[in-house]
Amino acid sequence: MALKLSDYKTDVHNDWCPGCGDFGILNAIQMALADMQVPPYKATIFSGIGCSGKTPHFIRTYGIHTLHGRVLPFAQGAKLANPDLEMIAVGGDGDGLGIGAGHFVSAGRRNVDLVYIIFNNAVYGLTKGQAAPTLKLGMKTKSLPQPNVNNSVNPIALALVAGFTFLARGYSYDVRHLKDLINKAVAHKGLAFIDVLQPCPTYNDINTKEWFQGLDKVDPETHKAMPRMYKLEETGYDGVVHNPDEINQKMAQVIEKSNEWGDRIPIGIFYQNEHVPTYQERITARIPDYMENSPAAQQIADKNDKPITNIGRLLSDLQVDK
Amino acid sequence: MEKRTTNSLSWVIGGAQGSGVDSAANIFSRACAAGGLHVFGKREYYSNIKGEHSYFTVRVSDIPVHSHINEINVLTSFDAETVFRHFEDVTPGGAIIYDSDVVKTLLSEVPTVDDHAAARIKNSLEKSGLGLSMQDALEHAKRRGVLLFQVPFFQLLQEFAQKANDPSLSKLTRMVNVMALSASMAIMDFDNDVLARAIQFIFRAKKKVAELNVSASAHVYNYAKAKFAGSNFAYGLKTRPIDKNMIIAQGSQSSALGKMVAGCRFQTYYPITPASDDSEFLEANEILDLNDTGKKGSTVVVQTEDEIAAIAMAIGSALTGARSATATSGPGFSLMAEALGWAGINEVPVVISLYQRAGPSTGLPTRHEQGDLNFVVNAGHGEFPRIVLASGDIEESFYDTIKVFNLADRYQMPVIHMLDKAIANSVTTCQNFDPGKIAIDRGSIVRQVMDKDKGAAGNYLRFKLSDNPISPRVVLGTKDAIFWNTGDEHTEEGHITEDPELRVQMMDKRMDKLGVALREIPDGDKAVAYGSGDVAIISWGSTKGAILDAMEKLEAEGIKIKFIQVRLMSPFPSELVKSMLKGCKVVVDIEMNYTGQLGSLMRQQTGIEWNYQIVKYNGRPMSLDEVYNAVIRIKGGDAPRRQVLKSGA
Numbered sequence: 001m002a003l004k005l006s007d008y009k010t011d012v013h014n015d016w017c018p019g020c021g022d023f024g025i026l027n028a029i030q031m032a033l034a035d036m037q038v039p040p041y042k043a044t045i046f047s048g049i050g051c052s053g054k055t056p057h058f059i060r061t062y063g064i065h066t067l068h069g070r071v072l073p074f075a076q077g078a079k080l081a082n083p084d085l086e087m088i089a090v091g092g093d094g095d096g097l098g099i100g101a102g103h104f105v106s107a108g109r110r111n112v113d114l115v116y117i118i119f120n121n122a123v124y125g126l127t128k129g130q131a132a133p134t135l136k137l138g139m140k141t142k143s144l145p146q147p148n149v150n151n152s153v154n155p156i157a158l159a160l161v162a163g164f165t166f167l168a169r170g171y172s173y174d175v176r177h178l179k180d181l182i183n184k185a186v187a188h189k190g191l192a193f194i195d196v197l198q199p200c201p202t203y204n205d206i207n208t209k210e211w212f213q214g215l216d217k218v219d220p221e222t223h224k225a226m227p228r229m230y231k232l233e234e235t236g237y238d239g240v241v242h243n244p245d246e247i248n249q250k251m252a253q254v255i256e257k258s259n260e261w262g263d264r265i266p267i268g269i270f271y272q273n274e275h276v277p278t279y280q281e282r283i284t285a286r287i288p289d290y291m292e293n294s295p296a297a298q299q300i301a302d303k304n305d306k307p308i309t310n311i312g313r314l315l316s317d318l319q320v321d322k
Numbered sequence: 323m324e325k326r327t328t329n330s331l332s333w334v335i336g337g338a339q340g341s342g343v344d345s346a347a348n349i350f351s352r353a354c355a356a357g358g359l360h361v362f363g364k365r366e367y368y369s370n371i372k373g374e375h376s377y378f379t380v381r382v383s384d385i386p387v388h389s390h391i392n393e394i395n396v397l398t399s400f401d402a403e404t405v406f407r408h409f410e411d412v413t414p415g416g417a418i419i420y421d422s423d424v425v426k427t428l429l430s431e432v433p434t435v436d437d438h439a440a441a442r443i444k445n446s447l448e449k450s451g452l453g454l455s456m457q458d459a460l461e462h463a464k465r466r467g468v469l470l471f472q473v474p475f476f477q478l479l480q481e482f483a484q485k486a487n488d489p490s491l492s493k494l495t496r497m498v499n500v501m502a503l504s505a506s507m508a509i510m511d512f513d514n515d516v517l518a519r520a521i522q523f524i525f526r527a528k529k530k531v532a533e534l535n536v537s538a539s540a541h542v543y544n545y546a547k548a549k550f551a552g553s554n555f556a557y558g559l560k561t562r563p564i565d566k567n568m569i570i571a572q573g574s575q576s577s578a579l580g581k582m583v584a585g586c587r588f589q590t591y592y593p594i595t596p597a598s599d600d601s602e603f604l605e606a607n608e609i610l611d612l613n614d615t616g617k618k619g620s621t622v623v624v625q626t627e628d629e630i631a632a633i634a635m636a637i638g639s640a641l642t643g644a645r646s647a648t649a650t651s652g653p654g655f656s657l658m659a660e661a662l663g664w665a666g667i668n669e670v671p672v673v674i675s676l677y678q679r680a681g682p683s684t685g686l687p688t689r690h691e692q693g694d695l696n697f698v699v700n701a702g703h704g705e706f707p708r709i710v711l712a713s714g715d716i717e718e719s720f721y722d723t724i725k726v727f728n729l730a731d732r733y734q735m736p737v738i739h740m741l742d743k744a745i746a747n748s749v750t751t752c753q754n755f756d757p758g759k760i761a762i763d764r765g766s767i768v769r770q771v772m773d774k775d776k777g778a779a780g781n782y783l784r785f786k787l788s789d790n791p792i793s794p795r796v797v798l799g800t801k802d803a804i805f806w807n808t809g810d811e812h813t814e815e816g817h818i819t820e821d822p823e824l825r826v827q828m829m830d831k832r833m834d835k836l837g838v839a840l841r842e843i844p845d846g847d848k849a850v851a852y853g854s855g856d857v858a859i860i861s862w863g864s865t866k867g868a869i870l871d872a873m874e875k876l877e878a879e880g881i882k883i884k885f886i887q888v889r890l891m892s893p894f895p896s897e898l899v900k901s902m903l904k905g906c907k908v909v910v911d912i913e914m915n916y917t918g919q920l921g922s923l924m925r926q927q928t929g930i931e932w933n934y935q936i937v938k939y940n941g942r943p944m945s946l947d948e949v950y951n952a953v954i955r956i957k958g959g960d961a962p963r964r965q966v967l968k969s970g971a
Contacts, residue, residue, distance in 0.1 A: 011779055012817055041801050046638075049809070057806055057817050060781075062798050064641065065808035065818075066634065067664055073631035077638025078798060080622055081588050081646065085799050106627035287608060287620040295622050295644035296797065299615065300585025301762035307583045307724070309619055310611040311757055314579060318569035320355040320751065322523055 005034045012057045019209070021198030022051055024172035025119055026058055029088065031175070032182035033061065038086050046075040048091030048100065050126045052119035055090050069100030072107045072116060076279075079114050082296035083280050086186065087114040094124045097133040097153050107191060108162025112279040115185045115192045116164075118155060119172075121200035122207055129203030136261075142205045156258035156270055159193040160251060166192035167239070167254060167271040171229050172199070173209060177267065184269065190278050197229075197265070217263070232257065232268030241273040329359055329384045331395040331510075331557045334411075335503065336377035336404030338434070339370050342499030345524060346398075347378030348749070350503055353520035354382050355570040355751050357513060358562030362387040362867065364943060365747040366971070369595070369687040374434050375403050377971070380749075382559060388715065388750070388867030389946045392969050395557050398506040400475060400498045402427035402456040406435060406443050407971050409459040414467030415556040418460060419505050421498075422474040429454040471550055473505045473542070482541045497538045504539040508546035512559040517543070569754045573745040574599035576716045576755070577675055580723025581647060582610055582621070583757045586673070588639040588646040590624045590632040592654055595688050596746040597677040600649040601625075629654035633661040633674065640665075640672045641807070643767065643797030645727050647673040652681045652694050655738075659701045662736050666706025668807040668816075669785070669795070669832065671730035671737070671765070675723075678742040678863075680941045689941030690743040692863045695919040698738050699892045705829070707836045709733060710891035711847065712740040714866030717752045719745060722889075724760040725847060732765035733839045734795055735832075740891070742914075744864040744943040766794040771803040781805060783814040787827055791834035836893040848888075848895035851902045855882035857957065858906035860899075860932070862888045862920050865912055865944055872949035881957060888920060894927040903930055910934045910956060914944065935964045942970025 008030040016022050033043060043061035047053040049068035056063025066074040075089040096104050096118045107116070122135040129143030133153045140147040156167050166188040170178035178196060185192035199209045210216065214226040232239070237257070241250050254271045277285075284290045302308050316322065333350060337343040344365065351361045362381045368374035379390045395416040399405050402424045412418055429440055429447075444454060450465070452458035460470055475498050483491035500521060507517050518536045525532035578600045581589065591601035601623055610619035626632040632648040639646040650658065655676050665672050676698060680691035698710055709729045713719040719741055730737040768775070775794070777783045784805035786793040796803040806816030811828060813819045853873055861869055866887050873883050886902050888895070903909060911921035911932035916939045921932045936952045938944055948967045955961035 010781075010817075039801075040804055041799060044798050054818070057808070060804060062804055063806040063816075064638075064798075065806065065810070067660055067809055070630060070634045070661065073626065073634035074638040077588070077590070077624075077635030077640075077646070078642050079638075080624065080635070081639035081644040082642035082799055085642070102627050103631055106631065283622060287622070289618070290620065290622070293617065293620065295587035295620075295639060295646070296642035296799070298585070298587050298619055298644070299612075300587070300619070300645065301764075302613070305761040305763065306758055307585065307760075307762055308613045308615060309582050309585065309757065310613050311579055311582050311755075313611060314575075314582075314607060315569065315755060315757075318571055319566075319754070320352075320358075320568045320570055321564050321566060322356070 003034055003037050003039070005030055007040065008033045008060050010058055010060045014058055016051055017202045019201040020051070021121060021172035021200065021209070022055070022119055024175045025117065025178065025196050025198060026055055028170070028175045028178040028182055030059060031179040032186065035179065035183055036186060043086040043088070044078060046071050046078070046087060046089045048095035050092040050095055050124065052090055052092045052095070069095050069098070070103065071095065072100065072103040075114055076107060076110065076112045079112055080279065080283070081294060083113070083291055083294055089114060089116045091118060092132070093118050093120040093122065093134045093155065094132040097155055097158070104158070105162040108159060108164045110279040111163060111165055111190045111276055113190055115182065115194070117182070117194045117196060119198045120155065120195050121198045121204050123200050123203040125200050125203055139206055141203055143203055154258050155195045157255050160254050160271060163276070164193045165190035165273045165276050168193070168269045169195045169197065169267045171197045171212065171267050173213070174267070177231070181269065188272060189274050190276060197267070228263055228265045229267050230264060232266050232270065237268070239269050239271040241271070241275060244275045247273065326556055326558050328558045328560050329382065331382055331559070332391050332393060333380045333382060333396045333398065333506065334377055334394045334408060335398040336375060336408060337399070337401050337499060338372065338403070339367055339374050339376045340372035341401070342496060343376050343378055346499040346503040347380060349500065349520045349524045351380050351749050352523060352570055353507070353512065353517045354380070354559065355568065356520055356564065357516045357559065358564040359383065359559065360386045360751045361570070361749070362389060363749040364390055364744065366942065367688050375407055377404065377408070384562070386751070387871065389871045390943070392945045392947045396506050396510065398502050400502040403432045403435060405456050405459050406432060407439070409463045410446060411971070412463050412468045415469070417469045417471055417509060417555060417557070418463055419471045419473060419502055419509070420460065422472045423476050425455070425457045425460065427456045469553060469555060471505065471509055471546070471553070473502070473546065475501055478542055478545060479538070482538050485541070486537065491534070494534070497535055500535045500539050501542040504542040505546040508543045509550050509553065509555045510557055510559045513561045514540065514543050516561055567754045568751055570749060570751050571716045573716045573719070573748045575603050576720040577723045577739070577741060578603040579755060580720045582607070584645060584724040584727040585762060586621065586645045586647050586727060587619070588622050588636065588644045590626050590635045590648045591650065592626050592629045592632050594651045594654050596679055596743045597649045597651045597654070597675065599746065600675055600677070629657040630661065633658040633672070636672050637661060637665050637670050640670050641798050647675060649675040649677065651677050651679050653684065655694065655698070655701070662708070663702035663704055663706055664809050665736040666702065666708060667809060667832070669734040671734055673726050673730050674736065674738045676738055676740050677746050678740065680939070686941040688743070690914060690943050691939060691941065692742055692865070692914040692919070693939070694740070695862070695891060695923065698740060699923065705833070707735045707832055708892055709735060709737040709839060710740060711737065712862045712889055712891055713745065714863060714887050714889070716745060716748065716750050720755045721760060728760070728763040729839070729843070732763050733835050734765065734792060735835060740863060742864050766792060768794040768796050768803070769800065771796060771800065777815055779815070781815045784816050785812060785814050785828065785831065787814060787831060791831045791838060840893045840895065843890060845898055848890040848898050849902060850887045850889065852885040852887070853883055855884045856905065856907040857910060858884040858886055858903055858908070859910045859912050860886045860888060860920060860924060861912040862891070863914070865914060868944040868946050868949045869912060871946040872953060875946065875950050876953060883953060891923065894923060896927045899924060900928050900930065908933045908956065910936060910953070912936045912949065914938050934961060936967065937964065938967035940968055940970060945969055
C-alpha cells in the first residue's frame with residue numbers, strides 16, 4: 001500500500017507563529033518523503049535547537065531533536081553507524097552557521113551521504129529576534145536595539161568551500177519547488193545542503209514574505225508584483241559538475257550567483273558534484289564489508305552472550321615468550 | 323664481592339624526546355619479561371615533540387610489582403641532561419652509565435634544563451664544593467658510592483661500522499639508545515640472547531633496523547662485559563623460567579582491547595594526550611577477527627573536529643544500536659558536558675573513556691593527576707543519572723571496559739570510565755587477558771515491537787512509565803517503533819512537554835535507575851578491600867599500585883593496613899564503603915589531587931570523615947616509598963593531618 005502524505009504527519013500541536021515560513025519547509029519535507037515512499041521507520045529527522053528544532057516532532061519518522069549547533073555531528077554519527085537509514089538534518093541559520101559553524105565546515109570535509117536543510121530567516125526567533133549569522137550588516141530588524149554590527153555569512157559559498165557536494169536554495173513559500181530540491185538532495189550521492197529562505201513574520205520585518213515576493217516592487221505597466229526570487233534552472237544555469245575538469249569554473253559561478261541579493265535572488269540548484277567520494281565510500285575502501293556489516297548491524301556476542309571478538313592475534317604480541 | 327642484589331632493582335633510561343628512550347625502555351621491559359621477571363614501567367615526558375628530557379623508569383622483580391620507587395639503581399644515559407636530572411636519585415652501590423663524549427658539558431649548556439631545575443642542580447653541586455659540569459655531577463654521585471660506567475658510544479659505533487665493513491653505519495647515532503641499554507644489561511649480567519630477541523621483537527616491523535640494532539647491541543654488550551669485568555656491580559638480573567600465561571601489557575592499549583571484546587564498533591575522538599592512543603590503536607586494528615562466524619568485524623573510528631562533535635557522533639551512533647564510545651582527557655571532557663546531559667535525559671547508552679591528566683585548563687598536559695573526579699560525577703547542568711567507574715590498573719582497565727558497555731546498555735545512561743595518565747603511560751607484566759570472562763549484556767533491547775508497547779497514536783513508548791524505570795529500548799530503524807528524542811523534557815513517546823506532573827514522573831524514572839544499578843552492580847565493581855587493620859586507606863584509580871606495594875612492605879615489618887579501593891563513583895556505594903570502614907579507627911585518604919576529591923565525596927555520601935590526607939599534585943605519580951613513608955609517619959603519630967607528596971623529576 002502506497003504511503004500517503006498523512007502517514008508522515010503527527011498529531012503534535014504545532015506552536016509556530018501563524019504565517020511562519022517553517023510550515024512550508026515542514027510540508028515540503030513530508031511531501032518529499034511521500035514522493036520517495038520512504039517507510040517512516042527507515043528515516044530519521046535530526047534537528048538542532050530553536051523553532052526549526054521542533055520540526056521532527058511534527059513528522060512521523062524517527063525524530064531526534066538534539067543540541068544547539070550539534071545536529072550535524074549527531075546525524076553523521078547515526079548515519080555512519082547505520083548507513084541503511086535515510087537521515088535528514090534540519091536547523092536554523094544561527095544553529096548551523098553560528099554556534100554550529102565548526103561542524104558545518106567539518107561536515108563538508110567528510111561528505112557523509114545525508115541532507116542538511118537550514119531554515120534561514122536571519123534572526124534568532126525563539127529567543128526573541130536577535131541577529132543571526134545571515135542578517136546583513138547594518139540591518140535593524142524590529143527587536144534589535146541597534147543595527148546589526150556583524151557582516152553576514154554566505155551559506156552557499158561557505159558550504160561550497162567546506163566541501164558540500166550538493167548546494168541548493170529554496171524558498172519556503174514555493175513548497176513544490178522546495179520539495180523537488182529535497183528529492184534531488186536525497187537522491188544525491190554525498191552531503192547535500194539546502195538553504196531555505198524562510199520569513200520570520202514575528203521578528204524579521206525586513207526580509208518578509210511581501211519583500212521576497214516583491215509586493216513593494218510593482219511593475220508600473222502590468223501592475224503586478226515583481227518577485228525578488230528567480231529560478232536558476234529557468235536561466236539556463238547548470239551547476240552540475242559533469243566532469244572533474246569543470247570544477248573550478250563551476251565553483252566560481254556558485255560564488256558569483258550566491259552573492260546575488262537584493263532585487264535578484266536566485267533559488268534552485270547551485271552546484272552538484274558526485275566526483276567526490278562519500279565518507280561511506282572512504283570507509284569501504286578500508287573496511288570492504290562496511291555497508292552490509294555496519295557498526296549497527298554487527299553481531300558482537302554468541303547466543304550464550306559470550307563475546308565473539310577474537311583478540312588472540314593482538315594478545316599474542318603481548319605474550320612474554322614471543 | 324659484596325652480596326649481590328639479584329632481580330630486584332629500579333632501572334631508568336633518559337634522553338631527549340625523539341631519541342629512542344621509549345624504544346630502549348620497551349626493549350628492556352620485554353627482555354626482562356621474556357626472562358621470566360616481573361616489571362612495572364612508567365613513562366615521563368614533556369609536552370614537546372623533540373628535544374625535551376623524557377625518561378622511563380622500570381622496576382624489575384622476581385615477584386609482581388605495581389609501582390615505581392624513588393630511587394634509581396641503574397641510570398642509563400647517553401646525554402648530559404639525563405645525568406644532571408637524575409644523578410642525585412641514584413643509590414649508593416647503584417650505577418650510572420654515561421657517554422664519555424659529553425662529560426665536559428656544563429649545566430648552562432643544556433638549554434632544556436629550565437631555570438628552576440638548573441637552580442636546584444646548581445645548589446646541590448655547589449653545596450658539595452663541586453663545579454657545574456656533568457663530570458661534577460658524576461663526581462657527586464661517586465662520592466656517595468655510585469659506580470660510574472663510562473662508555474665511548476661514538477667510538478664504539480665507529481668500530482662497529484668498521485667491523486661490518488660499512489662506514490655509513492658510523493652515522494647511525496640513532497642506535498645509541500639501544501647501545502646504552504646493552505651496556506646496562508652487560509653490567510647486570512643479563513642474558514644477551516634474551517636481550518637480542520627483545521630487540522628483534524620491538525623492531526619486528528623493520529627487519530634491517532632490527533638486525534643492525536642486534537649487532538650494535540652485541541658489540542657494546544661484549545665491550546662492556548670485558549671492560550667492566552671486575553666492577554663488582556651490586557645489582558644483577560638473572561633470567562627465570564617464564565609463566566606462559568604472562569603478558570606484558572601497555573596501558574595505552576588495554577582499554578582499547580577491552581572495547582574490541584565488548585563489541586564497541588564506533589569510536590570518535592579529537593586528538594588529546596593521553597587519550598589518543600586508545601583511538602589510534604582501535605583504528606590501526608579496525609578489522610577484527612571473530613570466533614566461528616567466518617566473518618570479520620570492524621570498528622569505525624572517526625576523528626572529529628572537536629570533543630563536542632566527538633560525543634555527539636558517539637550518541638548518534640549509539641541510537642542505532644551500535645556500541646559506541648569516545649575517548650578524551652579533561653579539557654575534552656569539559657566540552658562534552660552539555661551532550662552528556664542530552665544522553666542522560668534521552669537515556670542513551672554511550673561510553674566515555676576519560677584519561678585524566680593534570681589540570682586545570684591545559685595544566686600539565688603530559689603529566690598525571692586524578693583531578694577530575696568532582697567534575698565527572700557532577701558534569702552537566704541539571705540533574706541526570708550517570709555511572710562512573712574508575713580503574714586502578716592496566717589489567718582492571720581491560721575488564722572494566724567490557725563492564726562499562728554492559729552498564730551503559732543495562733541502565734541506558736552515559737557511563738564514564740575513568741582512567742589516567744599513569745595507567746595510560748605505564749607498562750606491566752600481568753596475567754593474560756581473558757576475553758571470555760565477561761558476558762555481553764545489552765540490557766533491554768526490543769527488536770520487534772508489539773501493539774501493547776505502543777501509545778494511543780500508534781507510536782512506540784520509548785520512555786514508558788511503569789514499575790520498572792528502565793524501559794525497553796528500540797534502536798533507530800526498528801520497524802513499527804517510531805519514537806522521538808529531545809533535549810527538552812519529554813512524554814513517553816519522546817515529544818516535548820512542560821507538564822509539571824509528567825516532569826516529576828520522568829525525573830523520577832530516570833533517577834530511579836541509579837537505585838536499580840546500585841542494587842544490581844556486584845560489590846567487587848563498587849569497592850574492593852585489601853588487607854586488614856584498624857588503619858584504613860581509601861583511594862581510587864592508579865594510586866592502587868603504590869598502595870598495594872607499600873602495604874606489602876609495611877606488612878613485612880609487621881604493620882597491617884587495610885586498603886579500600888573505591889571503583890564505582892556514581893552512584894556512590896555508600897553502604898558498602900561504610901561497612902568496609904566499620905571498626906577502622908583511622909581513615910587515610912590518598913589521592914593524586916589537591917583537595918582530596920574522593921574524601922569529599924565519601925564525606926558527602928557517607929558522612930565519614932578522613933583523619934589523615936595524603937595528596938600529590940606535582941604531576942608525577944605516587945611512588946611506593948612515598949606512600950610507605952607517609953603511612954609510617956601516621957603510624958608513628960607525628961604526621962600532620964595533610965601530607966603533600968612531592969617526589970619525581
